[in-house]
Amino acid sequence: MGRRPGRPRGRHHRRRPHRRHHGETARGAGQDQVPLRHPRPHRRRHHRHLDGRELPQGRRRRPAARRPRRHRRHQPPGRPDHRRPRRQPRPARRLRQPQGGPQGGHPQHGRDRGEPIVTSDHERFFQLSRDLLATSTFDGRFVDLNPAWHTTLGWSLDELRARPFLEFVHPDDRASTLDETARLGQPGHESVHFENRYRCLDGSYRWLSWTSVHVPGESRLYCAARDITERKLAAEQHERTVDEMRRRHQVQQDALHAMASPIIEIWDQILSLPIVGIVDSVRAADMKQALLESIFRTTARYVIVDLTGVDTVDTATADHLLTVMRSVRLLGAQGVITGIQPQVAQTIVALGVDMREVVTLRSLREGLKFCLRHLGYRVEVPAAETVAF
Template sequence: MTEASDVVSFKALFQTSPLALVILSVSGEVIAANAASRALVGERLAQGVRLDELTHPDDALALATALVRLGDGGAPASLTSRLRGDDKPAITWQVWRAPDRSELFAALSKTTVPEASAAEPTKTSEADDDIEKRVLHAMLDHIEILAWAVDKDGIYTFYDGKAAASIGASADMFLGKNVFDIFRDQISPAMRQAFAGSPERESINIMGAHWENWYVPVRDRRGELAGVIGISQNMNESQRIREELEARLALIERQQAVIRDLETPIIQVWDKVLTLPMIGIVDSKRAARLMDDLLQMVVRTSARFAILDLTGVEIVDTATASYLVQMIHAIRLLGAEGILTGIRPSVAQTVISLGVDLKGIPTHGTLRHGLAYCIRQLGGER
């Protein structure tokens, strides 16, 4: 099958499937709905419609939270919700996100809930409410978060959480007051988007702390915005650890720079004469760094001579010897002359055995002799 025929087949499979299938954006907007899903929910399940316009207001928060988690890469979710205008659970949503896809996928099924007995009409509901309250209070009392709610005009109707104490705040400072009056110019674009009906998440510095904020818009029975619910997590400790780590990494980088400078002590010993005393074992990596630093110094000082003093070098390998020759040639390309001094007998034997050609490269027994050569050459030029 061709790619085009595959697409046609998958579209046909989607539209004719007996399973009620819906494709959603991460913000909860319907991208596509097949015939089975429209038969289950009704023709109001159309492209471009937002789920919170179809869902009962009391169930909109749970559904929006599930979509936000999936948008952040969360695990597949299963939840039951009522349709707008119906007080009984009607639809079970199985929602997931495929790898490397921005859309969300949902399979819908009709939900049937048995009626409560006449003797105990509210027992289950009251028990559920009690559990929800205990869970909420446990979270607010023990986790560094703030839970808050504002109405459509921005007036605080709820404000609680352990994180309030960390910034010296209390419910009395917020309840009944307008979020736009309290924070004024500090209202973020993400919060404004939430008031426009879009679930949002952001990191922000405000009230002397670093926060991770989640904003969830809530709608009334008519589908109009009723307010915004927010969860704010105090990230000060995480931010402190991150800044401490960044400071340590910066210190390590500075220390490495000092070590590099000590490894490549390029010295201007005379006007237009540079010397690079090479000490210890020079491997390929160090030789490459030496070349970069020396060439930059030649350009910066307009040097005429660059002396590579090998007095302190004990061992060279093929790659290192090749780098030394390349370094001399590179110095010449910059209009200066490269000179080798202080080659030890053991190093000389290694260079010869490796077949490295030093023909045409000035060499001197000691740094003193090399410097004298440079001074004579400069005197002759004058």
């Protein structure tokens, strides 16, 4: 029983059914006759008809041959498999040439089915450009648009073509946009750096700078727009910063002018103007304006100009001082100059400046006494230098 000696059993070896049939008995000395069961009951189907009847003795139904399983052998790396063809790569997609040649606009619109399929650098540039490229008609509708429009504004290209482009323009820019479009129809006119605002899908507006041209003999406009919103915002921020700096500078200048010509009311109807530093034409004009306004407001009768802080005086400075004194006299007040330094007095004499029409005193104290006596006050100076009225 079992396999034949000397014959190896391989993976696809077909097992043969047992030679003994179901129903045979094993005989032996001193043993009862016991029916011999088939060692593999599931093999009994090979000894029966399809309807279950037993085959006659000595006749066996040959079992159907089992189809061996085909195992794909191991394929070493880099070794081609001849039993399975390789998958060929898909050919590159080619674009069709737009109607009117490469300058006709978007390759997906305005073309016929019978046109040849070509690949053009102009079409690739139209698709990959980050600027907003478009062709439009004079009635205000877009024809060809590149994908940069959707990236910048958020609208789909079909939505932009479905409505007149004037509906996307800011209401404050529509009149200027219509005028610029009308001028493009004139021969030889080009639109360069024309700016307007376009509405985005989220309701905001973006600034666009346009360069448009009309080719004679065609009914289209060729346009290129660039998003300048960030530049506009930066310029507005710069203007606000400059205005704020100018305002602060003006405040500082006003404070310096007030410090340069501080007008003090030291007594009733007596004003004092101490001067420190050089008096030029601008400073003299500011002092004269402030002094005349103070005289008119306080109805002062005397003005004391103290030159204690002035070390040098030239002809221009002396002329400015005399101009201030003449302006004071025109308002009915009298000017008094005090605190002239020795070197300043020498310079004035050397320059030949006539100071006879101006009252000059040695110090501010002497000038105050002079003004008080002319106002009717009695000034007494005791040993302790007190003033009694």
